[in-house]
Amino acid sequence: MIMTLRYLTAGESHGPALTAIVEGLPSNIELCEEDINRHLARRQLGHGRGGRMAIEKDQVRFLSGVRWGKTLGSPVTLSIVNRDWENWEKKMSPRAEDRVEGIAIVHPRPGHADLTGMIKYRHDDARNVLERSSARETAMRVAVGALCMKFLKSLGIEVCGYVTEICGVTASTECADYRERFARAENSPCRTFDADAEKGMIAAIDEAKAAGDSLGGVVEVVVLGAPVGLGSYVHWDRRLDGRLAAAVMSIQAFKGVEIGLGFEAARRSGSQVHDEIAYGDGAFYRKSNRAGGLEGGMTNGEAIIVRGAMKPIPTLYTPLETVDVRTKQPFKATVERSDVCAVPAAAVVAEAAVAITLAEALLEKFGGDSLEEIQAHLEGHRRHVQSL
Numbered sequence: 001m002i003m004t005l006r007y008l009t010a011g012e013s014h015g016p017a018l019t020a021i022v023e024g025l026p027s028n029i030e031l032c033e034e035d036i037n038r039h040l041a042r043r044q045l046g047h048g049r050g051g052r053m054a055i056e057k058d059q060v061r062f063l064s065g066v067r068w069g070k071t072l073g074s075p076v077t078l079s080i081v082n083r084d085w086e087n088w089e090k091k092m093s094p095r096a097e098d099r100v101e102g103i104a105i106v107h108p109r110p111g112h113a114d115l116t117g118m119i120k121y122r123h124d125d126a127r128n129v130l131e132r133s134s135a136r137e138t139a140m141r142v143a144v145g146a147l148c149m150k151f152l153k154s155l156g157i158e159v160c161g162y163v164t165e166i167c168g169v170t171a172s173t174e175c176a177d178y179r180e181r182f183a184r185a186e187n188s189p190c191r192t193f194d195a196d197a198e199k200g201m202i203a204a205i206d207e208a209k210a211a212g213d214s215l216g217g218v219v220e221v222v223v224l225g226a227p228v229g230l231g232s233y234v235h236w237d238r239r240l241d242g243r244l245a246a247a248v249m250s251i252q253a254f255k256g257v258e259i260g261l262g263f264e265a266a267r268r269s270g271s272q273v274h275d276e277i278a279y280g281d282g283a284f285y286r287k288s289n290r291a292g293g294l295e296g297g298m299t300n301g302e303a304i305i306v307r308g309a310m311k312p313i314p315t316l317y318t319p320l321e322t323v324d325v326r327t328k329q330p331f332k333a334t335v336e337r338s339d340v341c342a343v344p345a346a347a348v349v350a351e352a353a354v355a356i357t358l359a360e361a362l363l364e365k366f367g368g369d370s371l372e373e374i375q376a377h378l379e380g381h382r383r384h385v386q387s388l
């Protein structure tokens, strides 16, 4: 696979800041901080979030790669300050002399990275694990995704995500229009488009909170306007379906990914799965879109549809059994502060994961150093498709 877009994030959940370096975006994408802050604010919303979101007000700062409202083509460095750091300065200090005794976390939480991380990195304090395994990292992933979305938008490609299910309460599929779904879901408490189902979702979250429990759910991300032929069938790691699945599965607490019909395709016969091909208005199209816009690892010109399943949050206010790593005696797992349900926030993270993967694939096929060059390459391809 050709490396067109690379990014690295860094930062502990309660450290001073999160940072990312993004390399490979072309010059001349119009960009301001608000383009990113808008998405950071969306990620902070949602019924079921815990106390941390009342402390943070995520805002990005460009440290390189942007001048006078446009990308330069050089690496873009992003920074987001953790406001909570003020409360953790000593506990998170890099200086050995600031060490605070007696605060080690020794009751690892089932379902989190705590115990395995302690064994793997030889830590005697789960804090050294949870600081980076925390989904605080997703704030920066959303910032990188917002950059990619701005790039995609300038090529006529839109990415939108919303919640379709929270712990078995499912949004009705009556509203089939993806833009309408997205518009309805924006700013709704559970980021879903079905107001009736949402009442049930809110009740389920409140009930779980009262019981000291937590909930997961399902998010759906749709890409509109993607050209035919992103990704490839020629090698396993160039298949776009596999790359999208990896990107969405890499989000903290995600345990399943489906494209189009997903697992349902395995239960149906071929005639009920494959989308018939037709030609009209000067272009090929599919009569249905059960494949979710991907065939043979490539975009086929229909909307891309990716769903991700998120498990319930591992930190429970009514904690599960664990073991004290020092005494090896049974103990209740640690709980400091936690979300009860973060599925609405995860829909925004999933949008980012998809947008980053799409931007990579787009740069592979239509690459260039400036936005104008890439736009011209894409226009040429679209003209070719229209001429068939």
Ligand SMILES: Cc1cc2nc3c(=O)[nH]c(=O)nc-3n(C[C@H](O)[C@H](O)[C@H](O)COP(=O)(O)O)c2cc1C
Pocket (backbone or CB within 6 Å): 050, 111, 112, 113, 133, 134, 135, 138, 251, 252, 253, 254, 311, 313, 314, 315, 337, 338, 339, 340, 342, 345, 346, 349
């Ligand atoms: C947006 C978001 C917020 C999350 N908030 C919490 C939280 O408050 N408490 C918690 O224990 N886990 C939370 N998680 C889930 C953990 O980060 C995740 O379960 C953990 O990293 C272990 O990874 P795994 O579940 O992928 O195995 C959150 C995940 C996401 C995507």
Ligand SMILES: C=C(O[C@@H]1CC(C(=O)O)=C[C@@H](OP(=O)(O)O)[C@H]1O)C(=O)O
Pocket (backbone or CB within 6 Å): 013, 050, 051, 052, 053, 056, 133, 134, 135, 136, 138, 139, 252, 336, 337, 338, 339
């Ligand atoms: C900080 C965020 O999410 C955090 C993700 C998280 C976890 O374990 O993944 C645990 C919680 O951290 P804290 O103990 O500081 O409240 C969440 O708040 C965020 O989304 O920005």
